[in-house]
Amino acid sequence: MAFLYICNYTLLKMIKPEPSEHPPYYTYYINLVKEKNGIEALDHQIIEMQQFIGMVPVDMEDFSYADGKWTIKEVLGHICDVERILGYRALCIARGELKALPGFDENQYVASANFNKRSLYDLAHEFSIVRESNITMFKSFDQLTLSKMGLANNSKMSVRAILFMIAGHEKHHINIIKERYLKLEY
Secondary structure: HHHHHHHHHHHHOOOOHHHOOOOOOHHHHHHHOOOOOOOHHHHHHHHHHHHHHHHHOHHHHHOOOOOOOOOHHHHHHHHHHHHHHHHHHHHHOOOOOOOEEOOHHHHHHHHHHHHHHHHHHHHHHHHHHHHHHHHHHHOOOOOOOOOOOEEEEEEEEEEEHHHHHHHHHHHHHHHHHHHHHHHOOO
């Protein structure tokens, strides 16, 4: 019963980070998250992603809206990559890592991944698995851990800011797919 109380208390405290907890470029992504509780945002996106993927016509899965732009499969694969990388950063900072964590070249990662050889369903399934893992990790953090600051990609950030960045990053790319690939209003 005590564990449940602690987890519920922590969930209540998973509020949006202050601007001092993240680099300025995180602000755009964090502001895309409408939920006040970061865990709830992450959790809602699992179901929303499954529903969204079901809307994508099969003939659009390998579609790119312009030369040099990623396909829908590549965008979803990129979301999975970033989910893993940001989750790793959160874990490192939560555990007290003092070394600066490296950045990464998202275009190089996508080019090396062969996402177009996979099914969209498989990529959505991977997203769900990685997301569930990150939710479990974030739920285990107390307030002190969520407020820990670290250095990643040459920027200071808190564990809490990373939580909201993960949710905002997914939202950003789904909005792009809706607007530029599927021509949907969101």
